[in-house]
Amino acid sequence: MTGATEPHPSGYRAGFVSFVGRPNVGKSTLTNALVGEKVAITSSKPQTTRRAIRGIVHQKNGQLILVDTPGIHRPRTLLGERLNSLVTATLAGVDVIGLCIPANEPIGPGDKFINEQLDAFPRAKKVAIVTKIDASSKTNVANQLLAVSQLREWEAIVPISSTSRIQLDTLATQLLRLLPHADAPLYPADAVTDETLESRISEFIREAALEGVTDELPHSIAVTIDDIIERDDQELVEIYANLFVERDSQKGIIIGKSGSRLKDVGTRARKQIEPLVGKRVFLSLRVKIAKEWQRDPKQLGRLGF
Numbered sequence: 001m002t003g004a005t006e007p008h009p010s011g012y013r014a015g016f017v018s019f020v021g022r023p024n025v026g027k028s029t030l031t032n033a034l035v036g037e038k039v040a041i042t043s044s045k046p047q048t049t050r051r052a053i054r055g056i057v058h059q060k061n062g063q064l065i066l067v068d069t070p071g072i073h074r075p076r077t078l079l080g081e082r083l084n085s086l087v088t089a090t091l092a093g094v095d096v097i098g099l100c101i102p103a104n105e106p107i108g109p110g111d112k113f114i115n116e117q118l119d120a121f122p123r124a125k126k127v128a129i130v131t132k133i134d135a136s137s138k139t140n141v142a143n144q145l146l147a148v149s150q151l152r153e154w155e156a157i158v159p160i161s162s163t164s165r166i167q168l169d170t171l172a173t174q175l176l177r178l179l180p181h182a183d184a185p186l187y188p189a190d191a192v193t194d195e196t197l198e199s200r201i202s203e204f205i206r207e208a209a210l211e212g213v214t215d216e217l218p219h220s221i222a223v224t225i226d227d228i229i230e231r232d233d234q235e236l237v238e239i240y241a242n243l244f245v246e247r248d249s250q251k252g253i254i255i256g257k258s259g260s261r262l263k264d265v266g267t268r269a270r271k272q273i274e275p276l277v278g279k280r281v282f283l284s285l286r287v288k289i290a291k292e293w294q295r296d297p298k299q300l301g302r303l304g305f
Helices: 027-033 080-093 107-119 139-147 168-177 197-209 247-254 257-277 295-300
Strands: 013-020 051-057 063-066 098-104 124-129 157-161 222-231 236-245 280-289
Touching: 013 027, 013 080, 013 168, 027 051, 027 063, 051 168, 051 280, 063 168, 063 197, 080 295, 098 107, 107 247, 124 139, 124 168, 139 157, 157 168, 197 222, 197 236, 197 295, 236 247, 236 257, 247 257, 257 280
Parallel strands: 013 063, 013 098, 098 124, 124 157, 236 280
Antiparallel strands: 051 063, 222 236
């Protein structure tokens, strides 16, 4: 963890907050909105987040370190088991857990299951966050707030919209007041994440590859980076990356007819990578097969899980 510098007044707070919830309730979108920069990829596909990604929110009187984790789910593969273990380990160390429940969907078994799992983390204070209120009527939002209030005793219940930035300041204030007092920030003032450049690039590529694929394929996609080469004389960064899938048929889907789909993946990924590196990007993508990698301990290790 990065140490910080000057001591702050006694009212200063700093600590760790993790958002949990079903797939597609807006956890990563909320993390990005609070940080003010894209640090976690977003997709409509389940289990998009595969690592504990830290985003840092700087406030005048404190610092929020948001830990975006994979969604809690019932695992079907060794990868799923490892992701759940990662979530459990992360939640055991945070100061606040925010359960995200969308305003435009009724509370279901998945929400209740996750809420029950929170009892295993007595150290963390619990906050309910009703997301996507801009996609629901005021009456439905009010009904959802009431339903959420009946799940448990919360430290706070905050309705928000990440995309419309409704009540994000209120949420940040509520989260900050629940954090421990600190003598100094945990991260420097210019930090937005502790993710490496390589990790952020590989995630942008995976996000681009998730666009428009079938339900079965997203879980099978993994990305590794072979090399990042900066060409100072050309103001160019060369990136050589691999897209792994589990079967020949999936390789064909990713590449597309005459390579058209892979070309689109590269174009979408470059649009996000170029602002990150501050230069033009040459992106080389190779599609490879790692059979049943989600169930193979050795291959999971090679792919970084």
